[in-house]
Amino acid sequence: xxxxxxxxxxxxxxxxxxxxxxAKMGYPEVAGWLADHRxxxxxxxxEGTKPLGKNFGGKEDPAPCADK
Numbered sequence: 001x002x003x004x005x006x007x008x009x010x011x012x013x014x015x016x017x018x019x020x021x022x023a024k025m026g027y028p029e030v031a032g033w034l035a036d037h038r039x040x041x042x043x044x045x046x047e048g049t050k051p052l053g054k055n056f057g058g059k060e061d062p063a064p065c066a067d068k
Contacts, residue, residue: 001030012045 001018003025004010010017015038023031034041043049 001034003027015041 001012001022004018004021005012007021007025009021012018015034018041019031019034022034040049
């Protein structure tokens with residue numbers, strides 16, 4: 001998503017276009033996540049809230065550091 005944002009090709013609130021561009025730019029796993037997680041994406045863009053559970057690549061998030 002950072003690649004799409006930095007490209008300036010679309011407003012990041014345009015979910016369908018962000019999804020399309022993400023796939024076109026070579027990130028099909030992220031595009032699939034975007035297609036299935038519209039609400040989480042909106043929270044991520046609007047509030048900076050990190051999605052819970054699986055990360056954008058479909059892998060589980062690592063355990064948090066002990067000092068955090």
